[in-house]
Amino acid sequence: MPTPDTAPDLTVELCGLTLSNPVIAASGCFGFGEEILPFYHPSLLGGISTKGLTLRPRQGNGGIRLHETRAGLMNSIGLQNPGVAAFVQTILPRIRGLTPCLIANVGGHEIADFVEAVGMVAAADVDMIELNISCPNIKCGGQAFGNRAGDAASVVRAVRPVCGKPLMVKLSPNADDLVGVALACEEAGADALSLVNTFNALAIDVHARRAVFDNVTAGLSGPAILPIALRMTRDVARAVKIPVVGMGGIETGEDVAAFIMAGARAVQVGTAGLVRPDALPVIVEELARFMAAEGIANLAQIRGIV
Amino acid sequence: MPTPDTAPDLTVELCGLTLSNPVIAASGCFGFGEEILPFYHPSLLGGISTKGLTLRPRQGNGGIRLHETRAGLMNSIGLQNPGVAAFVQTILPRIRGLTPCLIANVGGHEIADFVEAVGMVAAADVDMIELNISCPNIKCGGQAFGNRAGDAASVVRAVRPVCGKPLMVKLSPNADDLVGVALACEEAGADALSLVNTFNALAIDVHARRAVFDNVTAGLSGPAILPIALRMTRDVARAVKIPVVGMGGIETGEDVAAFIMAGARAVQVGTAGLVRPDALPVIVEELARFMAAEGIANLAQIRGIV
Amino acid sequence: MTTDLHVVQGNETVAPGIYRLSVGPSSPSAAVPAAVQPGQFHMLKTVAPEPLLPRPISIHEVTGDVLSFLYEVKGAGTRNLAALKPGDPLRVTGPLGRGFDVDALSGRILLVAGGIGIAPFRYLARALAEAGRTQVTLAAGFRSRPYGIEDFQPCVRDVRIATEDGSEGVKGRVTSLYSPRDFDVVVACGPVPMMRAVQQGCAEAGTRGILSMEARMACGVGLCLGCTIRTTTGMRRVCTDGPVFPGEEVFFDAHA
Amino acid sequence: MTTDLHVVQGNETVAPGIYRLSVGPSSPSAAVPAAVQPGQFHMLKTVAPEPLLPRPISIHEVTGDVLSFLYEVKGAGTRNLAALKPGDPLRVTGPLGRGFDVDALSGRILLVAGGIGIAPFRYLARALAEAGRTQVTLAAGFRSRPYGIEDFQPCVRDVRIATEDGSEGVKGRVTSLYSPRDFDVVVACGPVPMMRAVQQGCAEAGTRGILSMEARMACGVGLCLGCTIRTTTGMRRVCTDGPVFPGEEVFFDAHA
Ligand SMILES: Cc1cc2nc3c(=O)[nH]c(=O)nc-3n(C[C@H](O)[C@H](O)[C@H](O)COP(=O)(O)OP(=O)(O)OC[C@H]3O[C@@H](n4cnc5c(N)ncnc54)[C@H](O)[C@@H]3O)c2cc1C
Numbered sequence A, B: 001m002p003t004p005d006t007a008p009d010l011t012v013e014l015c016g017l018t019l020s021n022p023v024i025a026a027s028g029c030f031g032f033g034e035e036i037l038p039f040y041h042p043s044l045l046g047g048i049s050t051k052g053l054t055l056r057p058r059q060g061n062g063g064i065r066l067h068e069t070r071a072g073l074m075n076s077i078g079l080q081n082p083g084v085a086a087f088v089q090t091i092l093p094r095i096r097g098l099t100p101c102l103i104a105n106v107g108g109h110e111i112a113d114f115v116e117a118v119g120m121v122a123a124a125d126v127d128m129i130e131l132n133i134s135c136p137n138i139k140c141g142g143q144a145f146g147n148r149a150g151d152a153a154s155v156v157r158a159v160r161p162v163c164g165k166p167l168m169v170k171l172s173p174n175a176d177d178l179v180g181v182a183l184a185c186e187e188a189g190a191d192a193l194s195l196v197n198t199f200n201a202l203a204i205d206v207h208a209r210r211a212v213f214d215n216v217t218a219g220l221s222g223p224a225i226l227p228i229a230l231r232m233t234r235d236v237a238r239a240v241k242i243p244v245v246g247m248g249g250i251e252t253g254e255d256v257a258a259f260i261m262a263g264a265r266a267v268q269v270g271t272a273g274l275v276r277p278d279a280l281p282v283i284v285e286e287l288a289r290f291m292a293a294e295g296i297a298n299l300a301q302i303r304g305i306v
Numbered sequence C, D: 001m002t003t004d005l006h007v008v009q010g011n012e013t014v015a016p017g018i019y020r021l022s023v024g025p026s027s028p029s030a031a032v033p034a035a036v037q038p039g040q041f042h043m044l045k046t047v048a049p050e051p052l053l054p055r056p057i058s059i060h061e062v063t064g065d066v067l068s069f070l071y072e073v074k075g076a077g078t079r080n081l082a083a084l085k086p087g088d089p090l091r092v093t094g095p096l097g098r099g100f101d102v103d104a105l106s107g108r109i110l111l112v113a114g115g116i117g118i119a120p121f122r123y124l125a126r127a128l129a130e131a132g133r134t135q136v137t138l139a140a141g142f143r144s145r146p147y148g149i150e151d152f153q154p155c156v157r158d159v160r161i162a163t164e165d166g167s168e169g170v171k172g173r174v175t176s177l178y179s180p181r182d183f184d185v186v187v188a189c190g191p192v193p194m195m196r197a198v199q200q201g202c203a204e205a206g207t208r209g210i211l212s213m214e215a216r217m218a219c220g221v222g223l224c225l226g227c228t229i230r231t232t233t234g235m236r237r238v239c240t241d242g243p244v245f246p247g248e249e250v251f252f253d254a255h256a
């Protein structure tokens, strides 16, 4: 047991990497880690998950891309990104030094594209791959890969051989059977799981009598979803043996503690960092203060206790 | 087209009943309709869905039953109710006159109980049965009936012969395949569907290092869930031919309009009526004002247009 | 029993973290307020969207159509209350629940308050005095400095104070201030562990105990069954069947 | 570029629904504010939990370390701003974005404002005057009564006003107040349809157009890609690549 004046140990081991703390910047909410530099240095965080990368550059979606709901944010960015080649050649050298845990988030609409993209990024100097399987699977009628265990397993199995780096699979909360998908991904070779991606949701402009977003539905994130994301994190963490990175609506250090108690190895924070650019380091400090006040020496003491 | 000074027509046809407006009090958030009398007469509403009834009386859950989250409410009431017999004998005669659309909400943990309970209530003077299939199915390892199409269909098929009244099946948003469950219920003989029940969610008291609720998880309702509930309502309304009653987080007349535009025949309002006892008639007025301002003569003009 | 926007008239700190709020009708033509019984409460909600739910607060004093509340800042809801300024709107729903039955309180009456549990006793003490009860004692316990104990005399003839840190009155718990045998009825309001101790003392002494119970509430008007406690007559709603219960009916095990 | 709590110094109505807010550092020891360029903006968020996101508001005036903003109440976010009182805390993140390049603005300069689009021009006009630009004209269009048009002289030599209801100045659209041919550069800020019309006029006349664009924002600092517009150089973020863009680069079809 620590004496009260021992600083709590916030470190986390994730797939062989040692993170200084469990707070990772969530994909799509942190660019490539450079825009935050005027506010703080990202080495204060456990790690960074990049904006979702795809094999080819994407312009993303037209029309409105953001819409606020009660305690939530809906987005329809449409995976705007420069493509993996530009990432590896131009961006990666610039950002490599920003964090000791650089996670390349990779999306795709076809298995072949996933394989090619993961192969390219995994061969470059990144620390981990996060496979975003919430994207609609063009070959399977537009259902997201992550919605069904079979589809999820096939994309994980396909990228596994080309991925020499730790492979984290990011689960969709819209899955038909979330725990089934999680188990299928573990079985197919995932080294870790992260969840949740955004909830499929709808906003209607009743005056215009149409959906707010051109794509009709969009993804819901933010504090509104926390209680559901926390439940899902616990469900998955209890079902699998590989580490689970939890996320969804985290705003405070105590929220992080809740996800750890629900079984998460580490967490990601997205929307809160959009609300306030310095949110993530503030959350890290809050977590340290909470642990000190509650006499928690390290996160293993509380992990999965609920 | 109405002249500007024609009052909009708010009536709704639901399974042969004509409701004066589409706003129905949601089950579990309106008792049996008597407590509201000091504030307004429930005949101002389209209808009332009663607190969930079970075959035998239930005390409900111990421990904390309510917990607030950002823009949401978690509850774990545990179907506290006096049982169908007491309802039919004692309560029903008292409340029969409160509304022309009295919907008896029935829950259960075994198919045999559902059949017996529905049989008793449907033989009494209620206007419709709402079958709550979100309750855990004791015989199937505690998974809710509503989580799988097969389980949902079997309970609907079992109660259908004993239910001489219109049968509305209330879907769970936690379903593995919501549209599949909806189609299975339609196929099994449901006259209408209502959705969503509460989302399975988790709250942790990080100071006590335990779940807030004795049952660990509890149901999330309120404005936080609206965007997901609205999306689900649209998904189901587009898939089935029977009428769909939408709900989840409705707070305003414009929210009602959004659900109608997403394809709902009518709506239910739960949590908002707990926040403020006169919320439901205020919502009805707001809807009327919205329709008048936008030149919408009746709800059919906007139903399902998104 | 009404729900409408009232107007804040005053909202002053009376001790660290303790405020006294008074609200009046929003217009002279507003409905005449219903008569409020001591021990009843109102659900209060500012116009802020969060927290979602209103908060139950006991009636502290009634003066004409002005309602006063005494409250302690605990979390987001009471923090919103503390930010109210004169002229601000406040949604007030009430009066709610079953208060104290003044007619049934007679003889030597002891009021036992734990911390902010003092809130409903001021109005009750006045009602008891007006009903001619002359043998009323107040025993109030606080963690540290007392608050809300002024103006009880002449309504009560004896005010006894305990503080856990000994900063005022007797050092210790409120239950050390009295012997239940000396009273015909003990009326208590405070945290659950205190209520349990008070009722246990009453039971042993054969003295009637009357408890004003707390519970988390959503609606406050009997709709949701969120505020129930286990009693000898089954699960009862604190908001409509209470908040005042005969002490011997309450099972304390039901509380988390 | 910092994010911290500032203190509200003033927040007055200047016209129905239009407010002028000024904020200062929360303590004398607070970091020296970064120099603010005209056309930059700040993300403002009150301590209220809803709406979740801060709101982008252009810099209206800078006086020492006091920042002023001119804003119109549109929805929940600006309603929260309007409720601020002196002494209240306000989270201010900025200065953000690429503002007007004063060095590149020369010759006969026209500032075209639509409604609350007037906000950034006061600080710009002062900067232009300080940079020795003497041929600056302001054309401002309003639905009804004008606001925010005081104090432009002597920085600009001509102020032209249009109102759609004719209540002041010329009745009609702001674009009827000028001919783009009479200017070397036209700088516009206002609603998208106005910007489209201004840019079209500029294109036809061969005059350089400079537009300060609007978009819904989440972060305001380039993280989320929520605020992009389609331009000849691809999707660009209004918050970091803009809000000021060369008019000929903007495709207006991308707007809903
Ligand atoms: C009938 C009744 C009358 C009351 N009268 C008064 C009064 O006159 N003055 C006063 O200061 N308080 C009174 N309370 C308690 C008051 O309602 C709570 O302190 C308040 O709701 C806390 O809300 P919050 O948002 O500030 O804190 P929250 O953030 O909601 O909670 C802070 C802490 O208080 C606990 N809590 C939340 N709600 C309640 C509740 N209803 N009862 C007990 N604990 C709760 C939470 O578990 C948490 O530990 C009364 C409660 C009831 C049921």
Ligand SMILES: Cc1cc2nc3c(=O)[nH]c(=O)nc-3n(C[C@H](O)[C@H](O)[C@H](O)COP(=O)(O)OP(=O)(O)OC[C@H]3O[C@@H](n4cnc5c(N)ncnc54)[C@H](O)[C@@H]3O)c2cc1C
Pocket: D041, D051, D055, D056, D057, D058, D059, D069, D070, D071, D072, D073, D074, D075, D076, D077, D078, D079, D116, D119, D120, D213, D214, D215, D216, D217, D238, D243
């Ligand atoms: C760079 C920049 C500078 C701005 N400067 C000023 C300024 O100095 N003064 C001022 O009054 N306003 C300014 N705005 C616009 C201001 O940000 C919006 O009016 C405000 O965000 C609306 O928030 P709300 O919560 O009040 O309304 P909401 O309820 O969010 O929205 C009300 C209406 O405004 C629309 N809207 C929401 N956000 C924006 C937005 N960012 N841009 C355009 N329309 C929007 C919505 O679609 C809706 O129709 C600026 C916007 C940008 C992007």
Ligand SMILES: Cc1cc2nc3c(=O)[nH]c(=O)nc-3n(C[C@H](O)[C@H](O)[C@H](O)COP(=O)(O)O)c2cc1C
Pocket: A026, A027, A028, A029, A051, A052, A053, A073, A075, A077, A079, A105, A132, A170, A196, A197, A198, A220, A221, A222, A223, A225, A247, A248, A249, A250, A268, A269, A270, A271, A272, D224, D226
């Ligand atoms: C604007 C925005 C863009 C996002 N882009 C991506 C993305 O490219 N890839 C991905 O896997 N997740 C993406 N997400 C999802 C987040 O990484 C995260 O899973 C989700 O927002 C829930 O966490 P939060 O509530 O903390 O934001 C995005 C979320 C937002 C709000």
Ligand SMILES: Cc1cc2nc3c(=O)[nH]c(=O)nc-3n(C[C@H](O)[C@H](O)[C@H](O)COP(=O)(O)O)c2cc1C
Pocket: B026, B027, B028, B029, B051, B052, B053, B073, B075, B077, B079, B105, B132, B170, B196, B197, B198, B220, B221, B222, B223, B225, B247, B248, B249, B250, B268, B269, B270, B271, B272, C224, C225, C226
């Ligand atoms: C306190 C509470 C009790 C509920 N009890 C029931 C119930 O007994 N039967 C049922 O079908 N739904 C029950 N529900 C679910 C609601 O009827 C509704 O489906 C859900 O709350 C979503 O709507 P809302 O966001 O408008 O509250 C309950 C909800 C709450 C908040």
Ligand code: FES
Pocket: C216, C217, C218, C219, C220, C221, C222, C223, C224, C225, C226, C227, C228, C237, C238, C239, C240
């Ligand atoms: S708080 Fe809803 S029944 Fe008591």
Ligand code: FES
Pocket: D216, D217, D218, D219, D220, D221, D222, D223, D224, D225, D226, D227, D228, D237, D238, D239, D240
């Ligand atoms: S608002 Fe987030 S990138 Fe511009």
